[in-house]
Amino acid sequence: MTRTRRHALLLGAAALSVALTATACSSSGTEDSGSAKPASNADIQAALNAGGEITVWAWDPTLKKVVSDFEAKYPKVKVNLVNAGTNNEQYTALQNAVKAGKGVPDVAMIEYYALSQFSLAKSVTDLSALGADKLKGTFTPGPWSAVHAGTEGIYALPMDSGPMALFYNKEVFDKHKIKVPATWEEYIAAAKKLHKADPKAYLTADTGDAGFTTSMIWQAGGKPYTVDGTQVGVNFDDAGTKKFTTAWQQLISDKLLAPVPAWSDAWYKGLGDGTIASLVTGAWMPAPLASGVKAGAGKWRVAPMPQWNSGEDVTAENGGSSLAVMEASTKKKLAYAFLKYATVDEGAQTRIDAGTFPSTTKQLNSVEFLNKKDPYFGGQRINEVLAKSADDVLVGWSYLPFQVYANSIFNDNVGKAYVSGTTLQEGLKSWQDASIKYGQEQGFTVK
């Protein structure tokens, strides 16, 4: 209890928090007033029967159908689904609303890397008291540990997950007789071979992406971030980080990375015409490939993520998001009922059918899911590879409680390595210094 209070005070000073008086086990608001004891299933059901209106901020398009199904099942409930902007834009809006104390939605979509920023500020509710503590085992370990945001509380329910894998263009690989790399050493060799054979083609594109870099360090066993209450450590000098920078630096120095920013039209174009031949990214990638890279249909395949040591099976997560109930919500039980519907009950399957990658063990292990042949990937059973990766995620990774800010300054620091003589390791050092400085300004004890 003291620790959570200290968090609240600390971030209150950082002007992020409104709910200073609200603590983990007592909730405020009209619907819940006076009920300090945990809500039972019956309480949640009662809230559903009573009905009401909740507002959900999310940019994930798969939620549209979930909302209409939910409203059909519970006719008294009205859900306003609002796309308040994609990731950073929405976080800024959310923080503004929390700060203003008005216009805060009941439910918000928050990516895993950003969650602790909101949980530490007590902007989101600890869902343990609403019944989320009984959901252990429902979700795969990676996303489940992510929604704890480094504490004992449960600050959101996982919507999807992003265990990493290697997506590659088989046509290009076959044409240049490149073997699918099983290790990073082979990956770099493949990058050299491909670019030599076809100077227009690159094995992959990277212009500096915080999410990708941290995920790669994660897989390499690096732990640059340590978080213990308000004590935060940032250190990119560990062995895991160096494993990654040493390898990746070769690709940067030899100009073996396509100079194309991810998600741009040029990037989509490259993925379609074979000039960007592979991607190491999260398991949610099949949907964007199928919808945005129609020219690649039938050519792409999925393979396990390359390993640092031959024969190992270690992966990391990249991306993924959760749904949280805002502390300022006055309809927490109803909000939680929607959360559970969308992430555990019927909604989970609805969203998987629309292309998200599951975070629930039930769906992940279902025979139907594993055996599904994907026509975009030439009929390959890609879910077998992706589900295996979900099992192999290295545990123990944590993000900073101000990761959204840190990521926003990634390119100012590490981005230099991609365009100038600075090395990747030097770039990370400068990112580390900038992150430490910001953390101290926010009232954290930073080592």
Next chain:
Amino acid sequence: MATTTPRVGHKPRTARHASASSGPLVVRPARRASRRKRRSATLTALTVIMLVYTLLPLAWLAINATKTQKGLFDSFGLWLDGDFALFGNIADTFSYNDGIFTRWLLNTVLYVVVGAGGATFLATLAGYGLAKFDFPGKKAVFATVIGAVAVPGTALAVPTFLMFSEMGLTNTPWAIIIPSLVSPFGLYLMWTFATDAVPKEILESARVDGAGEFRTFFRISMPMLAPGIVTVLLFNVVATWNNYFLPLIMLKDPDWYPLTLGLNSWNAQASTVGGEAVFNLVITGSLLTIVPLIVAFLLLQRYWQSGLSAGSVKG
């Protein structure tokens, strides 16, 4: 030589002009000659470079609006693709997401008509008042206006958000319209313009004839201020039409988005899992978005030009 050359050149040119138009013949040859003298190769080259630099993105936009999403990826950026999909793209832009583009367009028009129109009206009233009437505290008003010109709107956006949130105005059209009504630069421009464009003598004679101040303003001063008003209107229309940051902060409900935010949200879909990349619609939508601005410029251009020169002639 120096005196004969222009004289020789004058004759046929004057004759040509006489047949082409019945404008004042005396002035034109003289202006031609002086323009000719100032022609410089460096300047011409620079102008051409600037012209290409300005028009290239526009050309790119126009060309690529004719392509399908696939064509966009497969073809050269500055040349047409095989199939011409402009009309299909326009139809898709208006029908995508249940036709929300039309809603965004109407929102933008609302913000521009009420916001920019209101701002121009207020700036005219205030600028005229400051230029033509003496009252205590005028210097303080002047200092405030000049100071306000110096503060970028971006810096005011967050405090404005907090204030509006307190008043319960965020997520409503008022959150865009009310801040748009304030245009310190427009006020300053109108002030300067009114000082020169409306002679004191005319106002005095109107007063002697018994016209009230409002009647004098609307009947006598307004027509003389017209070029200035159009100039300020154009500035405000462009600023409101292109406004991005203020709506971004104020609005969360896509039903109230202006075009700028709406198109950005379509563009952001490309980086969303399960979202659809609709680059062809974003490009076509952008083209459609700038068309009204181009039309406004073409229609108001002549008023605007005379407005710009009015001050210099009087000065």
